[in-house]
Amino acid sequence: MDRPPPHAPRPAPDGAPDDGAPPSGGAPGGPVREVPPEVHRRRWAILAVLMLSLLFVVLDNSILNVAVKTIAGPPPVGIGATQSQLEWAINAYSLVFAGLLFTAGLLGDRIGRRRTLVFGTVVFGAASALAAFADSPVELVAYRAVMGFGAAFVMPATLAILMNVFERDEQPKAIGVWVGAVGVAIAIGPVLGGLLLEHFWWGSIFLVNVPVVAVSLTAVALIVPESRDPAPGRIDPVGVALSILGLVLLVFGIIRGGELADLTHPTALLPAAGGLLVLAAFVVHERRTPHPALDMAYFRQPVFLAAVGGITLVFFALMGVTFVSVFYLQSVRGFSPLQAGLLLLPLAVTQLLFAPRSRLLVRRFGARTVCAAGLLTVAACLAAFAAFDTGTPVWAVELVLFAQGAGMAHVMPPVTVAVMQALPREKAGSGSAVNTTFRQIGGALGVAVLGSLLSAVYRGSVEEHLGALPPGARERAGESVEATLAAARRLGPAGEALVAPAQSAFLSAMHVTVLCAAGAAVAGAVVVAAFLPGRRPPEGGRAPEARDAPREPVAGRGPLGSD
Incomplete structure (x- = not known):
């Protein structure tokens, strides 16, 4: 099953340059982490x-x-x-x-x-x-x-x-x-x-x-x-193995097709198709595992x-x-x-x-x-x-x-x-x-x-x-x-x-x-x-640099909403 979406970003404080990307800093409403x-x-x-x-x-x-x-x-x-x-x-x-x-x-x-x-x-x-x-x-x-x-x-x-x-x-x-x-x-x-x-x-x-x-x-x-995550995720060996296998098979098939000047040749088509199937399995696995x-x-x-x-x-x-x-x-x-x-x-x-x-x-x-x-x-x-x-x-x-x-x-x-x-x-x-x-x-x-x-x-x-x-x-x-x-x-x-x-x-x-x-x-x-x-467009009282600051997410839209 799908997990809930990742941490929603907060708007940048007024005057902080945003460059059109959502901010970091943790979960909504949480304290802003300061660099020592x-x-x-x-x-x-x-x-x-x-x-x-x-x-x-x-x-x-x-x-x-x-x-x-x-x-x-x-x-x-x-x-x-x-x-x-x-x-x-x-x-x-x-x-x-x-x-x-x-x-x-x-x-x-x-x-x-x-x-x-x-x-x-x-x-x-x-x-x-x-x-x-x-x-x-x-x-x-x-x-x-x-x-x-x-x-x-x-x-x-x-x-x-x-x-x-x-x-x-x-x-x-x-x-x-x-x-x-x-x-x-x-x-x-x-x-x-x-x-x-x-x-x-x-x-x-x-x-x-x-x-x-x-x-x-x-x-x-x-x-x-040194820096680290205070609440790190677990390793996903199955996901890693599927991603490597899928990519290797896909690229091998493509290169083999180039060697033969025939992408439909079985030695090219089968590895490439197998790679796509393995990568599809990777996506399914990553959607279901609790530690992707x-x-x-x-x-x-x-x-x-x-x-x-x-x-x-x-x-x-x-x-x-x-x-x-x-x-x-x-x-x-x-x-x-x-x-x-x-x-x-x-x-x-x-x-x-x-x-x-x-x-x-x-x-x-x-x-x-x-x-x-x-x-x-x-x-x-x-x-x-x-x-x-x-x-x-x-x-x-x-x-x-x-x-x-x-x-x-x-x-x-x-x-x-x-x-x-x-x-x-x-x-x-x-x-x-x-x-x-x-x-x-x-x-x-x-x-x-x-x-x-x-x-x-x-x-x-x-x-x-x-x-x-x-x-x-x-x-x-x-x-x-x-x-x-x-x-x-x-x-x-x-x-x-x-x-x-x-x-x-x-x-x-x-x-x-x-x-x-x-x-x-x-x-x-x-x-x-x-x-x-x-x-x-400019909003009343906001600094020019903050005009691109993202809005809070709304249902069915991404973290910046959509224009």
Whole structure:
């Protein structure tokens, strides 16, 4: 049976900035929890440490994005990973990460967020060192999964601690800085990855995490306070197992369909359908169990649901297109990993610049308008990729990436605030887990769905040009543009005839893929435009900043009511 809805939020006090999201602070009518003075005084130093912890989690994925072409190369340059193995190297991390976030968030609420942060950091650092010396794609996928296990305890702890060291009126600003830290990591990752790949072997992109982890552990021990939920929930092992199994089956089926260029093949269709059934069982279980890993009652709040939907769809589009753009820049345009990393800088730098200040636009125009406009900007930029070819000026690529980053910078902070302030402060670990879980699910499905679509369209376009290859080599060469170019290099001068058709086939596949990604971003804009709060008209005697403060819930409506 359904449980009663989660704690209803109270309106913000007059003059307190709300940014269109419901407040935290406990049950209705309860006392407002104050941050201890000694913690309040060092809150920005604590945020800096949390940003460092966030850095290595995000840095790892952004570095890997520029290294996929190198890892796909034959030994000793790479380890000969196929496109599907590269997708699994990315998704093994994301799936374990997403599947364990619920439990990691609950454990943080129960035993202490700093403890889970330290534990996750140690596991992540050890797995990074092992991944650096992987001898095969299978080993790399396995170590990436362990890294995802560690990251599952790091990411939600950082946001949960943030919510417990900042008072409510400063939380939107702090969350904007937290989201901007993601931009820093995204900006540093490709450039650092390119530098490492130019001077060291591919494993250095993982080994670089180790010193960052060591510094982070020291800083956490010295500065970050402990916090926990005084009335924590119990662990839900059945829910965790169902979520992991369902996601793995679903993504495996999608990737397998991309490998075969046939999503209806039994080896693709059956796992995907089984994954959907297991995820449906997960939802039923979570609705019935008294101690759910994910409280489904939260999703009856329209604002919460819209924010989660926006997070999922924007990361679905972003991660899928980032995966595609690396091959465009390196395999088609011929840029080195370092050059490709530098070219991706505008996508990240704009988030660093604009994310911390997005709250000002939200305060003026409302979360609905700002987020919808941001998502439509992202959609337009993704659609612009459909016009890219081998001769597109670099300045045009950079302009599109700059605008795309600016769009994202005005989506992620408001929706994160909406998710986190929908729950009481003592449930910050659970709220952070939900926020990060759907972000990772969106990213994992983006890589799987859009990567598989890219592979399927590419194979269909390039197969007619592979007749000169032996049958076994022909099948492998048709899997990706990098595989085709590698086959062309092995043929010597005779392989030159394959280069132009391979690049043309990739561009055709990329154009289809980015238009699908743009459609996902448009869907996200529709969702947030329908349910996120808008800018309310002035009310007598109320401060402008409080105009978006939520009303008390009424029967049949979400915590903010509906406009």
